[in-house]
Amino acid sequence: MPELPEVETYIRELRPQLAGKRVVAGEVKWPRIIATPEPALFTELIRDRRFDTFGRRGKYMLLGLDSGETLIVHLRMTGEVRIHPASVLPDKHTHLLLTLDSNERLHYRDPRKFGRLWLVDDPESVVGKLGPEPLDEGFTPEGFASRLAGRTASIKALLLNQSIVAGVGNIYADEALFLARIDPRRSGGELSMPQVSVLHAAVRAVLQAGIEGRGSSLQSYAPPSGEKGSFQENHKVFRRTDLPCYQCGAAIRRIVLAQRSTHFCPQCQS
DNA sequence: ATAAGGCCCTGACCGC
DNA sequence: TGCGGTCAGGGCCTTA
Numbered sequence: 001m002p003e004l005p006e007v008e009t010y011i012r013e014l015r016p017q018l019a020g021k022r023v024v025a026g027e028v029k030w031p032r033i034i035a036t037p038e039p040a041l042f043t044e045l046i047r048d049r050r051f052d053t054f055g056r057r058g059k060y061m062l063l064g065l066d067s068g069e070t071l072i073v074h075l076r077m078t079g080e081v082r083i084h085p086a087s088v089l090p091d092k093h094t095h096l097l098l099t100l101d102s103n104e105r106l107h108y109r110d111p112r113k114f115g116r117l118w119l120v121d122d123p124e125s126v127v128g129k130l131g132p133e134p135l136d137e138g139f140t141p142e143g144f145a146s147r148l149a150g151r152t153a154s155i156k157a158l159l160l161n162q163s164i165v166a167g168v169g170n171i172y173a174d175e176a177l178f179l180a181r182i183d184p185r186r187s188g189g190e191l192s193m194p195q196v197s198v199l200h201a202a203v204r205a206v207l208q209a210g211i212e213g214r215g216s217s218l219q220s221y222a223p224p225s226g227e228k229g230s231f232q233e234n235h236k237v238f239r240r241t242d243l244p245c246y247q248c249g250a251a252i253r254r255i256v257l258a259q260r261s262t263h264f265c266p267q268c269q270s
Numbered sequence: 271a272t273a274a275g276g277c278c279c280t281g282a283c284c285g286c
Numbered sequence: 287t288g289c290g291g292t293c294a295g296g297g298c299c300t301t302a
Contacts, residue, residue, distance in 0.1 A: 003295060032278090059296080076296050078280080093280085112279045114296065153273060162297080170295050218295065219282085238295090259275075261293080 002075050004167030005210030005231065007059050013224040015054040017083045022050045022101040030095035035116040042119050057127040058166030072118040072126050079115030082107045082224060130166040134203050139165060141197040148188040148196060155191060156184035157258035168203060171216055171238045174263045176202040178237045183269045184262050209234060237263040
């Protein structure tokens, strides 16, 4: 579900809700949700830790604890973090509960159980393989071009590859390709340098706009405050199959690329 | 090293 | 109402 703008919104909203609070107890209800360490050790290690720093890398949330360790959370498709009063009971999709010293509990909820949490000393052990942060200085047109060079896979598939650039998912990949007027089926390695530059700027622009809209809220997704994001109102192609392109009026097409639904304007994007 | 496909899971939705 | 099929914003693992 969440991509970079949604995860960034998550971190911004979790910070005021969690900062300085201490974990009194942890309860893991679905062990596979904890990637590392073993669930028993996880609950032992997180007890008495205070939430201290709040960061993001790609689609991963980095919750720094006062012990120096980091609780890493990836929501994947349907993960959800909420801070509720202690009186709120977990539902059947709640897989982790952290009791806080504020008479509240952190609920990790995830109907599809794809999300994962890690408790580690060094976050790099989890996020070290990611490509550059697209909104940082380190993401340059030249660096982007060198990562695409020689690749035969579609540019859509390559945008979804987190080791090329971190944080782009299905929505923002389609939106960036539309903004850059590039056909998602083109192979990444055959794009010209000007096209790579335009796409680089487009990726940054759609992610920045996504953050400003506090993310896209499709279906039931909402950030921790419960107040939905608005960027879905600005989608130009995503889930607009058969609707007219805002640029040229042609019908937006939906195809499958890299096993993911892909939306584009057959007229504007080549 | 790269690319393609399966797989992990459950719920919502659609047509019959 | 029930049933089967499809779809869902992700990424790891295996295979070729």
